Amino acid sequence: MEMKSVTRSLRILEAVAHHQPVTVGELTKLFGLPKSTVQRTLVSLNEAGWLRANRQDTTRWEIGARVLAVRPAALQGSSLFAAAREPMIRLRDALNETIHLSVPDALQCMVVVDRVDCAHAVRTYYAIGDTSPLHATATGRAILAHLPPADVDELVAHRLERYSDATTVDPAELRAELKRVRTDGYAVNRNQYRPDVCAIAAPVLDEDGTPLASVAVSMPDSRYDADRLPEWGRLVADTASGISDRRLGA
Amino acid sequence: MEMKSVTRSLRILEAVAHHQPVTVGELTKLFGLPKSTVQRTLVSLNEAGWLRANRQDTTRWEIGARVLAVRPAALQGSSLFAAAREPMIRLRDALNETIHLSVPDALQCMVVVDRVDCAHAVRTYYAIGDTSPLHATATGRAILAHLPPADVDELVAHRLERYSDATTVDPAELRAELKRVRTDGYAVNRNQYRPDVCAIAAPVLDEDGTPLASVAVSMPDSRYDADRLPEWGRLVADTASGISDRRLGA
DNA sequence: GCATAGCGTGCCACGATACGGCACGATTGC
DNA sequence: GCAATCGTGCCGTATCGTGGCACGCTATGC
Numbered sequence: 001m002e003m004k005s006v007t008r009s010l011r012i013l014e015a016v017a018h019h020q021p022v023t024v025g026e027l028t029k030l031f032g033l034p035k036s037t038v039q040r041t042l043v044s045l046n047e048a049g050w051l052r053a054n055r056q057d058t059t060r061w062e063i064g065a066r067v068l069a070v071r072p073a074a075l076q077g078s079s080l081f082a083a084a085r086e087p088m089i090r091l092r093d094a095l096n097e098t099i100h101l102s103v104p105d106a107l108q109c110m111v112v113v114d115r116v117d118c119a120h121a122v123r124t125y126y127a128i129g130d131t132s133p134l135h136a137t138a139t140g141r142a143i144l145a146h147l148p149p150a151d152v153d154e155l156v157a158h159r160l161e162r163y164s165d166a167t168t169v170d171p172a173e174l175r176a177e178l179k180r181v182r183t184d185g186y187a188v189n190r191n192q193y194r195p196d197v198c199a200i201a202a203p204v205l206d207e208d209g210t211p212l213a214s215v216a217v218s219m220p221d222s223r224y225d226a227d228r229l230p231e232w233g234r235l236v237a238d239t240a241s242g243i244s245d246r247r248l249g250a
Numbered sequence: 251m252e253m254k255s256v257t258r259s260l261r262i263l264e265a266v267a268h269h270q271p272v273t274v275g276e277l278t279k280l281f282g283l284p285k286s287t288v289q290r291t292l293v294s295l296n297e298a299g300w301l302r303a304n305r306q307d308t309t310r311w312e313i314g315a316r317v318l319a320v321r322p323a324a325l326q327g328s329s330l331f332a333a334a335r336e337p338m339i340r341l342r343d344a345l346n347e348t349i350h351l352s353v354p355d356a357l358q359c360m361v362v363v364d365r366v367d368c369a370h371a372v373r374t375y376y377a378i379g380d381t382s383p384l385h386a387t388a389t390g391r392a393i394l395a396h397l398p399p400a401d402v403d404e405l406v407a408h409r410l411e412r413y414s415d416a417t418t419v420d421p422a423e424l425r426a427e428l429k430r431v432r433t434d435g436y437a438v439n440r441n442q443y444r445p446d447v448c449a450i451a452a453p454v455l456d457e458d459g460t461p462l463a464s465v466a467v468s469m470p471d472s473r474y475d476a477d478r479l480p481e482w483g484r485l486v487a488d489t490a491s492g493i494s495d496r497r498l499g500a
Numbered sequence: 501g502c503a504t505a506g507c508g509t510g511c512c513a514c515g516a517t518a519c520g521g522c523a524c525g526a527t528t529g530c
Numbered sequence: 531g532c533a534a535t536c537g538t539g540c541c542g543t544a545t546c547g548t549g550g551c552a553c554g555c556t557a558t559g560c
Contacts (some may be wrong), residue, residue: 001261002257002293002294002297003290003291003294003546003547004518004533004545004546004547005253005255005256005517005518005519005546005547006255006256006259006291006294006295006298007294007298009253009256009259010295010298010300011298013320014316014319014320017319017321018319020323021323023536023537023538024536024538025536034519034520034521034524035520035536035537035538036519036520036521036538036539036540037518037519037520039537039538039539040253040332040518040519041253041256044252044253044256045251045256045260047252047257048256048257048260048261048298049356050260052355052356054323055460059536059537062322062323063320063321063322063323064322064355064356065322065324065353065354065355065361065363066297066355066361067317067320067321067322068322068361068362068363068378068379069264069267069361069379069381070263070264070267070313070317070379071267071313071315071317071318071378071379072312072314072315072318073270073271073304073312073313073318076314078377078378078379081378081379082365082366082367085335085366086339086366089335089336089339103315104315105302105314105315105316106303106314107303110544111315111316111318112318113315113318116335117332120326128318128319128321129319129320129321167377184438191517215499244433253517253518254516254518254547254549255517255518255546255547273507273508274507274508274509275506275507275508284548284549284550285507285508285509285549286509286510286511286548286549286550286551287547287548287549289508289509289510290547290548294511309507309508496506497547
């Protein structure tokens with residue numbers, strides 16, 4: 001049922017992405033596999049055009065540009081990506097905090113797809129491709145709030161994992177929060193996932209109300225100001241709906 | 251030397267990306283492979299997290315968000331990407347034409363990695379991930395002009411493919427054009443690749459003069475004005491060198 | 501309503517093929 | 531100049547992917 005060489009080659013591909021440019025030896029240590037096996041896999045990935053030798057050190061491997069041609073359906077041929085770009089920068093300019101764009105992956109987790117950094121010396125850090133849980137983040141709850149109830153039921157059927165003291169693990173409490181998100185238009189997270197990280201997020205919706213992605217402003221707890229929450233929440237929600245409009249208008 | 255199942259699974263992955271959401275049957279027709287083989291490959295790709303079933307029609311497959319964690323080395327840990335973003339927007343604002351950021355892939359072709367759209371109703375369209383030939387585009391020649399002569403020799407050793415009446419297919423003519431690019435600081439393309447598409451491009455250089463990427467402004471032939479070429483060329487070149495500086499300063 | 505065609509999926513014996521131990525040559529560090 | 535380490539290539543064997551086939555299901559057309 002599972003093709004060993006395929007899954008392994010993809011694991012290796014991911015490892016190359018995280019450690020590029022990387023040598024055969026480093027990868028064998030990482031995986032504990034025979035040299036020949038890793039080497040053969042790298043050559044195959046190279047022949048497929050997904051890997052290439054580093055220009056300076058031809059014994060090191062790195063990811064080729066081919067992967068950019070393969071983009072998730074969630075990005076809708078990257079029109080979402082392009083539409084979000086400028087509104088995100090404007091939001092960053094207005095608030096001077098880091099802005100993230102995330103999409104849900106198979107309703108399992110959120111994946112960061114784009115980022116605009118702020119100018120503060122201390123700032124939150126998520127890399128593009130990082131994942132986070134749906135129930136414990138603002139970005140995830142902004143999506144959850146606009147999903148069919150059946151999907152939410154399925155999520156709470158599994159135990160809601162606790163990441164910190166503040167994490168919402170009670171299904172009823174989560175549902176109440178989601179209801180609040182729908183009326184206010186934005187979701188909030190104070191230290192519920194990563195300690196000392198707060199965020200305010202709003203969903204980008206499809207024409208039929210399906211949540212495609214969410215925009216979030218995230219900041220250290222020290223800069224979180226509850227008094228300004230309504231104002232910031234409105235700004236984030238406006239940005240998100242602006243992206244929806246741009247996407248559909250194009 | 252080549253692992254059949256690996257290369258084939260990646261071909262299938264790419265096919266899914268281009269036709270998503272797609273069914274098993276459609277893929278079997280595309281490749282002429284047995285149903286079971288395609289099916290098994292899809293399941294394996296799914297288990298690796300690179301594929302997922304469509305939400306509406308669970309019998310259709312699409313690309314998962316996992317691929318976003320795998321980024322080309324050419325983006326230099328996305329510092330190039332981040333450095334280019336705002337200068338590109340300023341250039342778009344100045345010219346009101348679509349701006350593309352492209353990187354060379356294994357010196358075979360250029361790949362579009364970012365885009366900022368203009369406001370015109372009629373505009374050029376390249377998606378992120380699209381590829382174009384080195385010798386027939388402004389974006390490619392901006393790179394070629396700053397490559398070691400040996401690399402250019404290797405390129406012209408293969409036949410220069412013709413895409414339109416205007417395509418430069420004569421090696422000597424290409425070399426003369428590259429020399430002009432080096433003195434002027436920007437490359438030009440009038441309908442040499444896609445008919446009715448013109449572009450002006452300049453390279454983003456590394457500290458040692460290696461071309462990393464190129465910035466291009468592209469427009470329909472109807473809006474191309476030869477009289478303004480020097481001015482626009484200078485603006486594009488300034489933007490590109492500004493990106494180089496930002497990248498190194500950061 | 502029934503027949504049929506087409507779909508996605510699961511099974512299994514066969515045989516191609518990827519595995520991994522090993523050896524070679526190049527490079528680096530002592 | 532020696533030794534350790536690395537990337538690479540080879541080859542017999544066991545494994546693993548292959549693809550023909552059959553099943554259950556859905557949509558289509560008579």
